[in-house]
Amino acid sequence: RKEVEQDPGPFNVPEGATVAFNCTYSNSASQSFFWYRQDCRKEPKLLMSVYSSGNEDGRFTAQLNRASQYISLLIRDSKLSDSATYLCVVMVRVGGYQKVTFGTGTKLQVIP
């Protein structure tokens, strides 16, 4: 089983729609979680951290479900500019080292 798994998509949604992605992780000892955004042929950029209590930033909401070992990203009122690939990131401490694993990403295409 992969350490971090994401549905590659693409998710094609109309402007104004609400869309949600999930990301599952295999290591129950994982401690920290993040969502990154990567535009086509660009570098990844941190979108938001995912806290145990959830995290909301404008139209974006991130949730953590430790029991089922997944995190989610909800985007409300989708904009054309939201079109990108969304990478899930999971961090776990292995000995004295903090291991960060990136998912392969979920592609979102917002359609006019």
Place this chain on the structure above:
Amino acid sequence: NAGVTQTPKFRVLKTGQSMTLLCAQDMNHEYMYWYRQDPGMGLRLIHYSVGEGTTAKGEVPDGYNVSRLKKQNFLLGLESAAPSQTSVYFCASSTDRVGEQYFGPGTRLTVT
């Protein structure tokens, strides 16, 4: 602030040639990373550094070497390039909050 910069942006090498990729950051970050990104594989960690003068192997270190002689610079070397090293290479840096990384714009390397 420039953030994280990488040179060169593009490079074509012949099999067996060598080259060095340069990463520079002006955020005074202790941690620096080199990743490669291939279609369907996500970001894979090649080497990382937790401070000036230190380096460590990541997930896919074979065929690469690194050096961190100055805190702000992290160099990635390919001693004898192979076609399997055709990829997009990203450098990143962070504080000790290693899940929150800042990426450079990437280097697109083709080995023929």
